[in-house]
Amino acid sequence: MRAAIEVSKELDVALLTKVYPSRSHSGAAQGGIAAALGNSESDSWEEHMYDTVKGGDFLNDQDAVEEYVKSAPRIIYELEHMGCVFSRTPEGKIAQRSFGGHSKPRACFSADRTGHAILHALHEQLMKQSKTIKIYNEWYMHSLITEGNRCNGVVVSDIRTGAVEVMHAKAVIFCTGGYGRVFKITTNAFASTADGVMAAFDAGVPMEDPEFVQFHPSGLYRQGILFSEAARGEGGYLLNGKGERFMEKYAPSRMELAPRDIVARAEQSEIDEGRGVNGEDYIHLDLRHLGEARIMERLPQIRQLGIDFISVDCVKDPLPIQPTAHYSMGGIPTNKFGQVIVDGEGTKMEGFFAAGECACVSVHGANRLGTNSLLDATVFGERSGKSALEYAKTVDFAKVNEGREKTKVLKLFEDIFQRDGTESYNQIRDEMKVEMMKNCGVFRDDEKLKVCIDNIKKLQSRFKNGKVTDKGKLFNTEIYEIIELGNMLRVAEIIAVAALARNESRGGHYRTDFPKRDDVDFLKHTLVHGSEEGLELKYKPVVITKHQPAERTY
Amino acid sequence: MATFKIKRYNPEKQAEPYFEDFDLDIPDGATLLDCINLIKWTQDGSLTYRMSCRSAICGSCAVKANGHAVLACQKQAVSLVKDGAVQIEPLGNMKPIKDLVVDFAPFWDKINKVKPYLQTEDTPPQKERTQSPEEFRLIDDTSTCIMCGACYSDCNVLEVDDNFLGPAALAKAQRFVGDSRDSKTLERVTELSEPGGIWDCTHCGECVERCPKPAEPFYRIKEIMTVALEQGVHNNNGARHALSFTKSIKHSGRLNENMIPVESMGYFNFKGLIELIPIGLRMLLKRKIPPIIHKSIDDVQDVKRIFKELDQ
């Protein structure tokens, strides 16, 4: 939406979503959006940059990080001017709080629903610009239309009618989110299924750094839904089954406010070593000492989630939590202008841009800090919008062979409708999620990953032998779930293959057989390409400007 | 084991909706959405509904359970089972498309009507506009709305009057009426006082009970009313209020009894007027108001017609 608003300043935009704009998963971001405003303590973009690079275990491209953190204050003020609702300091400024991995309180927030506040503020602007921004609700994007290294549009279908259409475009921007749905325990929405990254992949764009998946330390036990890090930012404790604040052992100086990868691993170790609560797969997030008043002011939604989803009132009892797949640091490779890049040499896919979680700039490196993702979505939303606008002004619509493009998608539909197999797609989906959680999760090793790749491949072939019940055209959600599953099975393999090749531990990627970071061999970005013979791995260097890799302790 | 009685509708196959029973062992801690998903994934893949976040934030999954709108992902399934069964239907006041999916277009049209964006005249400062924590609190509740349509589904006025903006749009309107940064307060409350706006709400409080978030539209409507009266927006539609009895019936086919005490108190007694509202609502929440007041009369169309004919 931020990108659309930018483009609509001069050109017409079609905004296509498989849900509604107000239902995107950015709305689920709770804790905040980072910017060095210095509203509660002095702060600077330099500190924000260093925290981000250290948090990302030095895999971030520092030229991009610098521009990103420098734009942050302006982006926040712009959101505020648009009408975004922020919690305030007594003097009426935007309030800021502490967050994991940030050395200063720099998370601007709207209680514990910051993503929701920003999402709706942007949506309000869309409604205001309804003359230039046309919204296509409940349309699904199937594929990119490309000719050489130029993108000319997308093939889409209307979920409501099943009609397949070609959308010509001078420029296309993907803001299609992550793919946490490949894991059993995840904070992600059902919609987070890798549609965008796989459409780009099919058009010859590699996938960058897919092995870096962030596990969030506080997912609701069993469900995985998010309890914001703000709960720890406000002073919550993590306790193991013995009632110990175990972070003392893992990050003595930052304690519960260490970066997410470190906290998630600490939790998983406690659980694996039998110190979960009652020996089960969870530990406790204790907020009781904060008191009801503060919880109600700062964390009201979290309290309600606890009450609704597990009947635990965090004012009176600790919340059961476990690590949960949360964020994909990897994705469609772009430069710092949101322009998609197809190789290690900086070759552009003209007319194709990407921003937000689906993209990999990379500002987050191997691990993203909390509150940096809303910032990523808005900063690079704006930047990709600007780039697309500039580009679109200089080109004409290209000729597109509509028939050929449509046929590909129609064939996909037909193929699925005609399968009369015996496999249950539901079963396949469940097995994939368990597999990824078990063998490609918080702790990985060579053996596990090989098993994982093997099993995912088996699931891929079973997928071809599935059975569909609903063969109608009208609002057929089953067929879209199947298409999404197809995408997820492919992205799952890509994640595991990249993870197997990275023989080191860095940020969100942890190999028990290679527990140390290896800057000699692996201070580089992975690029997974598709080829006739299967997946092909290439690498490209990390851009290092200000901060040389240093040991990462908290 | 519980029986999910789900309203099925697929005009591609059959013109009329019907109920279908699905038996399911409700897993420990499962939400209603978890159960509907299980039914789709293990019993009938053609079952159609919307969902995405499953954490009560995206607003996709509202349906009617046992006659009342709920967010499926927010309700523990067990809590809905009565005598071994739970009845699931699509939201009300919107046209069904297929099974539990309804057409949200009118809902969004109405949101669009209230100019749902900040309007300011000054050029913004270099940094943020300031807003005190107290001012923030005035828009804190309304800004929690997730556009799920639960309130819209169960609003009694919408059942009989398509022109009514409805609870969600009015709650969204309060988001800006109450925003210290917005400069169009007077214009907003003037427009919101037109027919179809705040004064057409019958104060039944249904939307407050259905809202899964603190947005609770009726309280927001009440806040707009207060601002409207404070801003002196009552003369231009005073006549309409005086005629409220007949008009209310002509308009919606039933009597808006809340207007009667309003009239007897007079329009300039703002304080007294506003005081009335919470009492009415409290009574309602305790079910002390005789049900007749806000139940729509079955043959609404007939009543409307009679009044029209009488007019002529």
Ligand code: SF4
């Ligand atoms: S209180 Fe008003 S808006 Fe809310 S449901 Fe009743 S009539 Fe509708």
Ligand code: SF4
């Ligand atoms: S006001 Fe409440 S019930 Fe109505 S749309 Fe918003 S969140 Fe849903």
Ligand code: FES
């Ligand atoms: S699925 Fe998002 S609100 Fe229920």
